Amino acid sequence: MDLMDSKSPKISIVVPVYNEAESLDLLHARIVEVVSSHKITYEIVFVDDGSADDSWSKIEALHRADAAVHGIRFRRNFGKAAALAAGFDQATGEFVITMDADLQDDPQEIPNLIDKLNAGFDVVSGWKKVRHDPWHKTMPSKVFNFLVSWTTGVPLHDHNCGLKAYRREIFDEVQLYGEMHRFVPVLAAARGWKVGEIIVQHHPRKFGYSKYGAKRFIKGLLDLITVYFLTGFRQRPQHLLGSFGLVCLSVGAIGLLILMSLWFITRQSTALDDFHLHQHATFYLSICSLLLGFQMVALGILAELITAISRPAQHPFSIRQRTTTGQPNPPSKADHTSTSDISSHCTHDTL
Ligand code: UDP
Numbered sequence: 366m367d368l369m370d371s372k373s374p375k376i377s378i379v380v381p382v383y384n385e386a387e388s389l390d391l392l393h394a395r396i397v398e399v400v401s402s403h404k405i406t407y408e409i410v411f412v413d414d415g416s417a418d419d420s421w422s423k424i425e426a427l428h429r430a431d432a433a434v435h436g437i438r439f440r441r442n443f444g445k446a447a448a449l450a451a452g453f454d455q456a457t458g459e460f461v462i463t464m465d466a467d468l469q470d471d472p473q474e475i476p477n478l479i480d481k482l483n484a485g486f487d488v489v490s491g492w493k494k495v496r497h498d499p500w501h502k503t504m505p506s507k508v509f510n511f512l513v514s515w516t517t518g519v520p521l522h523d524h525n526c527g528l529k530a531y532r533r534e535i536f537d538e539v540q541l542y543g544e545m546h547r548f549v550p551v552l553a554a555a556r557g558w559k560v561g562e563i564i565v566q567h568h569p570r571k572f573g574y575s576k577y578g579a580k581r582f583i584k585g586l587l588d589l590i591t592v593y594f595l596t597g598f599r600q601r602p603q604h605l606l607g608s609f610g611l612v613c614l615s616v617g618a619i620g621l622l623i624l625m626s627l628w629f630i631t632r633q634s635t636a637l638d639d640f641h642l643h644q645h646a647t648f649y650l651s652i653c654s655l656l657l658g659f660q661m662v663a664l665g666i667l668a669e670l671i672t673a674i675s676r677p678a679q680h681p682f683s684i685r686q687r688t689t690t691g692q693p694n695p696p697s698k699a700d701h702t703s704t705s706d707i708s709s710h711c712t713h714d715t716l
């Protein structure tokens with residue numbers, strides 16, 4: 366890639382750090398090597414997420430040695446999403462690249478990520494095609510990626526990759542909380558931003574240990590339900606809850622109607638044995654189904670009420686361009702012509 370021209374925008378590299386002291390010097394050296402050889406204007410924002418080791422003193426030392434290094438230190442461990450959110454707030458670059466601190470992500474990919482953004486994408490996710498992690502991490506990860514791609518319509522191979530690149534303004538619209546860092550591309554795609562991916566190199570962990578275990582899979586699945594609801598039904602919760610409720614109501618009503626008909630018919634005829642409702646499981650199932658249906662519709666009404674009276678911090682839409690008087694449309698950062706964007710597959714409503 367040719368980043369030598371002066372138009373090349375400044376990039377902010379945001380690195381969440383939790384007990385990664387041994388890796389930081391090497392990571393900084395590798396980043397600097399890549400960005401200086403490509404003449405990229407850069408800043409690095411290290412966010413110490415409540416480390417108990419020497420990470421913060423390392424970050425301070427790096428800041429003293431390199432003015433492009435900035436550090437943020439949390440009072441305690443708040444999680445990777447919080448660390449990234451703090452980094453995004455501080456970032457001043459036009460492009461923001463996120464990278465894990467443990468040397469598993471390769472800074473050599475920075476120019477490739479920038480290339481892809483320059484090609485017209487708004488979010489670029491890394492894909493660790495050859496992954497150097499144990500099977501108990503890679504297997505659940507494959508299932509997770511399949512489920513996320515299938516339910517959200519954003520077919521990335523590696524939603525959880527730490528190496529990602531964004532246009533900065535995306536974070537004016539997409540807020541990070543909880544452990545939603547895995548879903549930024551999905552949340553951005555739901556608002557019309559173009560999402561792509563590139564294959565990236567991945568390395569085994571050199572120092573320390575992974576901060577995530579099997580619980581991540583469970584939490585990820587729960588977050589997926591939230592994201593599915595937020596991206597598809599935030600503005601119309603009754604369409605989801607009410608649809609489910611109506612199905613339950615119909616099943617219950619039809620079941621009871623059939624059972625009551627049998628009760629009535631057998632009592633009119635002397636040839637048939639009496640039909641006793643309480644002896645049939647379908648009777649109880651139909652009543653449960655009716656009750657569930659009523660509850661779902663009522664829940665939907667409450668959710669609609671909350672949606673109607675709440676004042677969201679962000680608009681439910683995302684504007685690409687506006688007409689301007691007397692001059693041609695200013696080129697919009699989000700107005701791209703690339704055809705291979707992944708987000709065009711996203712079938713959900715916007716947030
Ligand atoms: N991390 C963090 N806060 C946490 C957990 C992790 O900032 O509570 C950082 C960690 O220091 C690393 C990145 O998030 O830079 C990814 O963590 P890890 O390497 O443990 O995840 P894995 O690669 O095993 O998925």
Ligand code: MG
Nearest residue numbers: 465467469570
């Ligand atoms: Mg790692």
